[in-house]
Amino acid sequence: MNFDFDQMNKDISNAATQKGEGDNVFLKLEPGLHPVRIIPEGNPKMNLPYLRVRQHTVQVPDETGTLKTRFIMCWNYIAENIQTLGRELSDKQKLTADDFKNKYNVHGCPFCSAVKFLDRRGVDKKTVAKLLAREATTFNVLVRKDNTIKVWNVSNKIFTDLMNYFNMYKSQNLNMFDPNSGFDTTISATGTGMQRRYSVAVMGVPKPMGIPDGTPIHNLMDIAINTSFYSYQDTIDLLKQGNGLLLQANGYSIPGDTVTEFLNAANGGVNNVGITSTAPVSIAAQVSNDIFAAPSVVPVVNGTTSEIGAQPMGAEIANMLAQPVKPTMPAGAIPSADGGWFDPAVGALFDANGVKRF
Numbered sequence: 001m002n003f004d005f006d007q008m009n010k011d012i013s014n015a016a017t018q019k020g021e022g023d024n025v026f027l028k029l030e031p032g033l034h035p036v037r038i039i040p041e042g043n044p045k046m047n048l049p050y051l052r053v054r055q056h057t058v059q060v061p062d063e064t065g066t067l068k069t070r071f072i073m074c075w076n077y078i079a080e081n082i083q084t085l086g087r088e089l090s091d092k093q094k095l096t097a098d099d100f101k102n103k104y105n106v107h108g109c110p111f112c113s114a115v116k117f118l119d120r121r122g123v124d125k126k127t128v129a130k131l132l133a134r135e136a137t138t139f140n141v142l143v144r145k146d147n148t149i150k151v152w153n154v155s156n157k158i159f160t161d162l163m164n165y166f167n168m169y170k171s172q173n174l175n176m177f178d179p180n181s182g183f184d185t186t187i188s189a190t191g192t193g194m195q196r197r198y199s200v201a202v203m204g205v206p207k208p209m210g211i212p213d214g215t216p217i218h219n220l221m222d223i224a225i226n227t228s229f230y231s232y233q234d235t236i237d238l239l240k241q242g243n244g245l246l247l248q249a250n251g252y253s254i255p256g257d258t259v260t261e262f263l264n265a266a267n268g269g270v271n272n273v274g275i276t277s278t279a280p281v282s283i284a285a286q287v288s289n290d291i292f293a294a295p296s297v298v299p300v301v302n303g304t305t306s307e308i309g310a311q312p313m314g315a316e317i318a319n320m321l322a323q324p325v326k327p328t329m330p331a332g333a334i335p336s337a338d339g340g341w342f343d344p345a346v347g348a349l350f351d352a353n354g355v356k357r358f
């Protein structure tokens with residue numbers, strides 16, 4: 001499976017611009033060699049030096065009728081990361097209790113459920129594969145050429161290569177992500193357009209990271225949320241927009257869909273009406289349904305108090321959100337005297353509360 005990462009970068013960058021993230025957040029590379037330093041920050045919630053998010057992809061027409069790629073965060077991915085990403089989405093009043101409890105918990109991820117259905121129906125694998133979620137990985141990097149900090153979208157191959165380098169150096173007790181004694185990564189870009197290819201090389205030459213003062217490190221989770229999180233109904237609408245004909249031809253009615261006329265529209269199931277709304281608008285409209293809209297219960301979550309909406313939450317999400325998040329020492333970590341640990345997997349020290357010290 002070969003993705004057009006240039007196009008993806010362009011699209012995700014466009015999407016970010018539309019949602020106010022700024023056009024120049026993402027790393028764009030001309031052919032040639034590009035030394036960068038990976039900044040292992042930007043995903044503090046997950047304690048990882050990168051963010052790896054699972055997204056579905058659809059091609060949908062924009063206002064001018066031009067097909068554009070849209071990325072949609074997989075709802076199963078959100079559920080698997082409920083304590084980190086889910087918590088953040090709740091805090092931002094984007095993930096509603098209604099969406100999670102009454103829709104996701106009952107019907108699953110709209111895209112993944114459609115995949116299961118089409119697969120069982122014997123639809124050919126290549127067609128079904130277009131609906132599958134794929135991993136998208138982002139890093140913060142310091143671009144040596146101009147000292148800017150960019151978000152680097154990497155393919156699975158580049159991600160694997162980088163992790164192989166990390167592990168190789170780790171086996172020599174070297175941490176390539178260390179701010180003082182870590183190593184730069186050289187990205188090689190060749191070819192143009194669809195033929196553009198990237199590769200990476202990490203030379204074990206220690207060099208201080210040297211982030212210029214006041215240069216902001218991008219919050220990778222925020223960017224992923226802004227560019228690919230949609231409410232449950234918007235996710236369904238994008239599924240219909242991108243795959244309406246295929247789903248209709250196979251007699252699939254999307255469970256949990258509250259706007260069923262879209263699929264049976266006079267245009268033969270191809271939804272050109274446009275999705276019901278963009279994510280931020282629908283979120284505003286759903287404020288009354290928000291988990292934290294009206295205070296009633298005040299559980300302690302992760303050391304802070306949060307107000308839970310009057311709307312009864314599903315036991316599952318309530319449990320997941322209410323459990324104090326006391327991270328346990330991950331496998332392979334080395335305990336320290338104060339009850340914390342050193343995690344060689346991320347090359348960082350954590351205190352007894354799981355807070356990264358450096």
Ligand SMILES: [Zn+2]
Nearest residue numbers: 074075109112
């Ligand atoms: Zn999914």
